[in-house]
Amino acid sequence: MLDFQLDRSTSDLRWRKGDGRWVCGRSWIKPFKHPLVEQFCVANGRSTLLVTRERQTSVLSAPVPDDVTCVDAPTYEKYLSEMREWPLEYLVVEHHHEDGAFSIRAGQWGSAPVYLVEATQRLRGTWSLPALRPYIRADQLNALEVVRGLTYRLRYSRETYLEGVFQLTERAEAEYTKDRGLQLRYPEPAKHALPRDVRDDVDLVGVFEQELDRAVTAWPFAPGETAVELSGGMDSANVAMTLAALGHRDVQAYALIFGGDIGEQQLRRRREMIEHCGFADMRIDALDHPPLKPFGARASGEPLHPLAQPYHEGLEHVLDLARSRGVRTVFTGDGGDQLFSLREAEWSALGSSPGRNNPHRPLPTWLGERAVEQLEYLDSNLPPATVLNPSALLGFASRTPQYLEAGMWQVSPLCSPRLAGFCEQLPLGWRKHKRLARERLRRLGFSDDVVNPALRENFTHVMEYALAEFGMPLLEKQLDHSILVDLGYVDADELRAIHGRIANGGEMDLSIFAFLRMELGVRGVAA
């Protein structure tokens, strides 16, 4: 949510506001401009505190004018304390006048992460990895992060796939001083509750609805500027139904439509949801904008996050359409999977295993020696337990930049720590198969087609089509001059063999996408 440069050599201590940013000597801070994001700056003669944060519904406006305000020490401390407790996303930068040091602290949401890189006498920070291109070299990759990405064994961490570029993770603090340069400090581990029994006569669906109301209304609602992702899945559907129940009819829904049999089911189910909500609707066919499509952002070599989601190309068109209709804020269903997730011990007791991020899923056969060497370190150097589920935080890191590039702010109420705190205490039977979310839709009167669809609506067949049409020729081309092959992360001979088998009628290997995504991502950002 910030773009900044902090100069530790400056003797200037006076911050000023101008041209959409705060400036002090060669240091500057540019907050993301959006109605749901507010900024203020206070100074007490010894330090300056620059705050960027999501607005809360319960707090009507920034507590001080949109300029630098001088305050006494107790008032300054009050603002500092308030930010430690701020319940939504925030980032604070503090400039200590005595030694010229800076400290930067992130909030517990991690929904708009900032990346840090140290340059000569300066610390550059930004939400946009491509903005760090001047500091990036393609041959200086973080081996562990590259391998985590290639193998889908993603880990939430301050490390990024670029050596020397760090993510300021949730609740973490960065210090930038003249003596020691950049130092990063992880927070204390967050605590999470184990499941408990439900009291007799408690209406769990009713409690769930109350908590959803509370989560959705944490942010101010902007009529005419708000959309909701309504894929047809349980998560976004429950967010949309809460927006409708709160009386917000001036919402636009959108979705990527998957096509084929599941697309027909998706259209049918969404139609029922739209009729219930009364929202305007936007639809884009995913098969018209598949991953790796020629002239799409990824295939064109545009600088994207190397883990940009498979539906990045489709979402680009959706967001263009939404923006043309005045949308600035998007409610998503992100966090829904995590809300009802089962713990590893619960999966084991069921004799099953989870899909995405399944630690037991097969490794790609095309890993190079350098990648194989890293596998035993996959769980090294991780942060302590996070407030939000780490897979939700990983999702934010790969998705949020696309919204910000489009000038939009995404809001994900299903990640609300309080809502998650409620759901993590549910007995397994209410979390498994998202039973509570389904029961809520059933109570609203939806058909069994909506509540328990026969087909699983996902992106797999779009990906299979994309890889067959565009991934295969791209693979052949990239292997001739692959950065990841040259650096030893990928075995080119094995990938060529896979390419040959598929070209001769063999089954598609979806792991090809992991290679292409990372290769094109590295090439795009480090070009």
Next chain:
Amino acid sequence: MSLQEPIEVMKGGEMDEFAHVFTGPVVLVMAREYTKEAGSSDTSDEYDEM
């Protein structure tokens, strides 16, 4: 110590925000779970619904 091992047991009171919903003490752990799926599928399908 396992991350799933209880580190604190809260026996109710003001800190138990959901005492009206659940019975028994709140048992806290330092969980670090990467599981995303909610149990709707036991496949190894990484391309979920949006």
